[in-house]
Amino acid sequence: MKKITFALGAIAFASLASAQSIFSGNVIKNGSFEAGVTAVNGGSVVVPDWNGLTTVGEYGPATWWEVPFGVWSDGNKFVGGGNNDLNTINQSFVIDAADFATIDAGNAAFNVSGWFGGWSSQEDFAFLTVDFLNADNSVLSSSVIGNVTAAERNNVTSMQFREANGIIANGTRSINFTVTFDRIGGGTYNDGTAENLVFSAEAVPEPMTMIALAAGASLIARRRRNKK
Ligand SMILES: [Ca+2]
Ligand SMILES: [Ca+2]
Numbered sequence: 021m022k023k024i025t026f027a028l029g030a031i032a033f034a035s036l037a038s039a040q041s042i043f044s045g046n047v048i049k050n051g052s053f054e055a056g057v058t059a060v061n062g063g064s065v066v067v068p069d070w071n072g073l074t075t076v077g078e079y080g081p082a083t084w085w086e087v088p089f090g091v092w093s094d095g096n097k098f099v100g101g102g103n104n105d106l107n108t109i110n111q112s113f114v115i116d117a118a119d120f121a122t123i124d125a126g127n128a129a130f131n132v133s134g135w136f137g138g139w140s141s142q143e144d145f146a147f148l149t150v151d152f153l154n155a156d157n158s159v160l161s162s163s164v165i166g167n168v169t170a171a172e173r174n175n176v177t178s179m180q181f182r183e184a185n186g187i188i189a190n191g192t193r194s195i196n197f198t199v200t201f202d203r204i205g206g207g208t209y210n211d212g213t214a215e216n217l218v219f220s221a222e223a224v225p226e227p228m229t230m231i232a233l234a235a236g237a238s239l240i241a242r243r244r245r246n247k248k
Pocket of ligand 2: 142144203205206207208209210211
């Protein structure tokens with residue numbers, strides 16, 4: 021039942037979002053979670069640009085969560101799971117028609133990155149799922165980053181950098197970004213955390229490279245013809 025409600029919400033949001041070039045820098049809005057309010061004691065709040073409620077924490081030893089500032093800090097805030105066993109927030113990006121040809125030729129490379137962590141020795145964790153959708157909102161392919169274990173954090177409250185690279189699937193017309201928080205480590209709070217989420221794409225090869233390659237190929241062809 022939870023899954024159905026989430027899917028309908030994502031579609032409704034996608035229809036409202038206006039199209040934008042996928043080649044315009046980081047397309048995840050409020051991926052640093054600096055916009056909006058800080059939650060009190062792990063309560064769920066609205067996170068601007070994201071669907072769904074979750075908790076927003078602030079760095080510093082004096083705050084209730086005791087997540088310290090670190091190399092993962094982009095500003096003063098981060099997101100976490102709050103008082104939920106399993107929680108998600110999501111946003112959708114609609115791709116401008118001007119990018120379709122590049123994507124459908126398999127020439128749109130992406131990089132997705134972020135910082136993910138948890139609290140102390142607990143295994144609560146967070147991850148980002150990137151779903152590439154066609155015009156019918158069917159998932160063509162997905163990329164997942166996160167899932168940092170307590171051992172990978174040396175049982176210290178912190179976050180680690182995770183990234184993935186790939187080619188945007190042929191036929192992709194929109195992208196859904198979903199952050200999932202899982203309280204498998206127990207306790208009251210879902211301590212999975214995420215911060216500084218970035219998704220960017222570039223055309224490969226670059227247009228000038230393609231022109232140079234085409235020019236080189238025709239030159240070789242002419243030389244071969246001349247030898248005959
Ligand atoms: Ca931040
Ligand atoms: Ca916990």
